Amino acid sequence: MAKSHPVDAHVGVRMRQRRTLLGMSQTKLGDAVGLTFQQVQKYERGANRVGSSRLYEFSKALDVPVSYFFDEMPGNALSGRPMAAKVKKGSGFGEAGTPFATEKDPLIKRETLQLVRGYYKIRDEAVRRRIYELVKSMGDASHAGRPVKKK
Template structure:
């Protein structure tokens, strides 16, 4: 068996779900980012989420960073607590990481940096939460229209 055909050994930095260079699998990073997105949109702390699924907040942090893989039963628990279907955690996965699991044989997995995406920044999440706390639908729609009109002229920076 050639070196390229050998399975990745289960050692620190080179274990299951890690890329050849020891980085977290980009799919695990995406799932963790989706956990963080939903938790933040619900206004839930890492500590509260951990309490509800029997983990410490540090374990939740590791899931959210993709440092720890989320097993099937834990993913199911997360979907129930966060009130989303399991498929939610895989939604919006960028094309550049789809199918780039170490098991796929692809070794040129790009660095996946979800925090560089405006849709996953804390400011965006807080803005969306605040927007949906506006109970008057007309006021919410007026704010939406205002923000769209302000944004249309901001591309000239």
């Protein structure tokens, strides 16, 4: 089986990320663009390339601009491709030299997306802010390798 092109994989990850953030099923997204959920799965895995007209349909169904699917793309996504030689170093999508390893990116994990959705369901802004500060302080303390201090 041929390996997915890094750009197709990135577009699929962004599609899944947005769909999950909206709480939309693959079936619902498929219905919105005239596809089966299996076809949506293939696009999300990067197994199928998304044509421009289909990408436009996905952008409308997911309420994002087409450019959303290319945001945060690593600069080395096209390395080894004929076109890559024509691109100046530092130009292109994403940060140059960023490894293209979607498994390591915490922003595409289902847990992260569900956490964000849950966070924004909290209507009280003061409660939301306190939760933000709590999680931030716990993360900072954990990252520094020391226990969280009480105030």
